[in-house]
Amino acid sequence: MNLAFARNIFGWVVLAAIVAALFRIATAPERIADRRSTARSVCLGSGGEWVTQGRHEICRRPAQASKS
Secondary structure (H helix, E strand, O other): OHHHHHHHHHHHHHHHHHHHHHHHHHOHHHHHHHHHHHHHHHHHHOOOEEEEEOOEEEEEOOOOOOOO
16 A cells, blocks of 8 residues: 555656646746847946847947956
8 A cells, every 4th residue: 555655656656747848848948038138238238339249149248447
């Protein structure tokens, strides 16, 4: 009886993990877009320029004067 209960619990945990992983995969584009928009607004807010180099978007900031 205890072995059947343990197998049942194990099956439910595995099923929950699979569902959680599928949810994360399905919502990945939204999270990526949110992170990109946050990075863009921080870049522009700090005086940088949001540019595309090749296939990558990067923040190009003006060179800062060295502190001597």
